[in-house]
Amino acid sequence: xxxxSYGLIATFETAPEIYHAAEQVRDAGYKNWDVIAxxxxxGLDKAMGLKRSIVPRISLAGGLxxxxxxxxxxxxxxxxxxxxxxxxxxxxxxxxxxxxxxxLTILFTAFATIIGMFVVNGLPRxxxxxxxxxxxxxxxDDAFFIVIEARDPRFNxxxxxxxxxxxxxxxxxxLEA
Amino acid sequence: xxxxxxxxxxAILEEVKPAVLPRAVLVANNRSFSWITEKICGIIEGKxxxxxxxxxxxxxxxxxxxxxxxxYLVATGVGVWGHANPVNxxxxxxxxxxxIGIGHAGTLISAILCLLRQKWRTSINRAAEAMTIxxxxxxxxxxxxxxxxxxxxxxxxxxxxxNYLWQNFxxxxxxxxxxxxxxxxxxxxxxxxxxxxxxxVLRDRFEAAGNKLRSFLYGFFAMGWRGSxxxxxxxxxxxxILAGISTPLVLSVHTIVSFDFAVxxxxxxxxxIFPPYFVAGAIFSGFGMVLTLMLPLRAVYKLEDLITQYxxxxxxxxxxxxxxxxxxxxxxxxxxxxxxxxxxxxxxxINRAFGPYAWAYWIMISCNVIxxxxxxxxxxxxxTWFVWILSIFVNVGMWFERFVIIVTSLARDFLPSSWGYYxxxxxxxxxxxxxxxxxxxxxxxxxxxxPIMPMAELKAVTPQADVHGGDHP
Numbered sequence: 136x137x138x139x140s141y142g143l144i145a146t147f148e149t150a151p152e153i154y155h156a157a158e159q160v161r162d163a164g165y166k167n168w169d170v171i172a173x174x175x176x177x178g179l180d181k182a183m184g185l186k187r188s189i190v191p192r193i194s195l196a197g198g199l200x201x202x203x204x205x206x207x208x209x210x211x212x213x214x215x216x217x218x219x220x221x222x223x224x225x226x227x228x229x230x231x232x233x234x235x236x237x238x239l240t241i242l243f244t245a246f247a248t249i250i251g252m253f254v255v256n257g258l259p260r261x262x263x264x265x266x267x268x269x270x271x272x273x274x275x276d277d278a279f280f281i282v283i284e285a286r287d288p289r290f291n292x293x294x295x296x297x298x299x300x301x302x303x304x305x306x307x308x309x310l311e312a
Numbered sequence: 313x314x315x316x317x318x319x320x321x322x323a324i325l326e327e328v329k330p331a332v333l334p335r336a337v338l339v340a341n342n343r344s345f346s347w348i349t350e351k352i353c354g355i356i357e358g359k360x361x362x363x364x365x366x367x368x369x370x371x372x373x374x375x376x377x378x379x380x381x382x383x384y385l386v387a388t389g390v391g392v393w394g395h396a397n398p399v400n401x402x403x404x405x406x407x408x409x410x411x412i413g414i415g416h417a418g419t420l421i422s423a424i425l426c427l428l429r430q431k432w433r434t435s436i437n438r439a440a441e442a443m444t445i446x447x448x449x450x451x452x453x454x455x456x457x458x459x460x461x462x463x464x465x466x467x468x469x470x471x472x473x474x475n476y477l478w479q480n481f482x483x484x485x486x487x488x489x490x491x492x493x494x495x496x497x498x499x500x501x502x503x504x505x506x507x508x509x510x511x512x513v514l515r516d517r518f519e520a521a522g523n524k525l526r527s528f529l530y531g532f533f534a535m536g537w538r539g540s541x542x543x544x545x546x547x548x549x550x551x552x553i554l555a556g557i558s559t560p561l562v563l564s565v566h567t568i569v570s571f572d573f574a575v576x577x578x579x580x581x582x583x584x585i586f587p588p589y590f591v592a593g594a595i596f597s598g599f600g601m602v603l604t605l606m607l608p609l610r611a612v613y614k615l616e617d618l619i620t621q622y623x624x625x626x627x628x629x630x631x632x633x634x635x636x637x638x639x640x641x642x643x644x645x646x647x648x649x650x651x652x653x654x655x656x657x658x659x660x661x662i663n664r665a666f667g668p669y670a671w672a673y674w675i676m677i678s679c680n681v682i683x684x685x686x687x688x689x690x691x692x693x694x695x696t697w698f699v700w701i702l703s704i705f706v707n708v709g710m711w712f713e714r715f716v717i718i719v720t721s722l723a724r725d726f727l728p729s730s731w732g733y734y735x736x737x738x739x740x741x742x743x744x745x746x747x748x749x750x751x752x753x754x755x756x757x758x759x760x761x762x763p764i765m766p767m768a769e770l771k772a773v774t775p776q777a778d779v780h781g782g783d784h785p
Binding site: 149151154170171172177178179180188191216219221234235239241242248249252256258260261265275277 | 344349476477479480487491494497498505512516517520531537538540544545550558564768769772776777778779
């Protein structure tokens, strides 16, 4: 190859086709590969051998931070920085601090989840070799693709092309990096 | 194609041939993926329809009433509203609770129905979430402006100021600040995450059509989404978590709104039934508004294959269920007023039904308790225009519910010498009337520039998205 290649892309027309093709690529032992689909397909994660997403851990961290922020904000402002008795009530009590802490738990969880999802996915990334493929628009509409990256240790132009063809892939093309 | 599980299915199933229960079809006429894309993107890509401009002009005109009302308020002072002793809290809080309540159906559809795996939500959730956000915008106008000197509205938030004073976190009103601002923020985030894959579709389509500016704008917000399944995996998880946290959020928001009243000592407000009663009422009013908005949209854009009769049936049934819960709450309030043997509580409720505001009370009862009972009948649910009219009654009834709760309790306070009768001033009427314009302007912009249905989610519930090709064990 003259120009460095990003990898190979193959087109699939239906959900069952991409599902079984993904199983074959997974069983062939590839690691750096991906499926492009216009919508999430139930069961495809398993067919690709993906692990459970780590986003929930980031969410949990966000939620705990939010709860502690709420409690400490209310304790610090009311019982430490400026002690002001209102209606003879205690300066701090977790009871009256709870609603605000509860809301902040949710607020921080939401931000952590979304930021976590973007970071884990490596987005925003407006330029990607896959997006340069002239047929990729169909991947947002009604077609499915398998992309196997050239940096995968098992990648070999001839063998990988053969695998994709055997799995039922149509119009197998090389992607420029 | 057969797969492992079907081989393992017990042989007995072959013999007895269990009946396959028919599932309601969510996308009628077996539409393909590209039909869905074309249909929904076509709404945005097509020429702006004439009716849209007419509606937009009318909506802008109506919205100008809010602008005028608020300008006059800020220039003059809160005295321009009809508040006077003993009713110092009236239309501002009524309108606030009304609009916030409307928003709740959007979150119910997007979050609670997502957790309950009610797949019929997919075709209405985008528009319902938009409705939530715009309703929160309309709601937020009232608490922000009722402070009068709006340039001090930031005192609501714990920001250090020159008096070194902090907010009183013992007050439910302060809880409300956090509840509503969290609700608004999380609703926007949830909506945006749902939009992300659809924005990528629009980016590519506008690029292909040579519209660089719109391609750039959609692309900017699409964050370079490329439909990677590794991304979808994290995306689905994030979406599920957002649904999971939005569920307690939506329940807590109206609970905290009800605390504004329930934590006080006023008869008629100081009741423990308020949180569930308010939440049910909010969902009831929200579904009323969803029906009000979606039925015309369905007719204008010919979306009958996506919003099927099954969808309308489901929405009517939820309206019926929540309306009946609300009716039960009205009855229970009366029962408790009698059972508590508290003369003040008893007086408040007799006064509600037969006092000076009895007209408002009976409008509330007829709209909220009687109207939804029509939805028991399939014939009614099948008659779209009649459902739409009933949904308007629901909206009216729920506004009156808040009016009845707030004004009747205040107008007859503990000292008969200070009893009064509250009527709104023209400025209040203008301001509230105009919020329907504000809402409509935002909603019209939404249906013109953003996909009104989540394409990716719709595709995921079609038979074509089944990786086993319908060959389930």
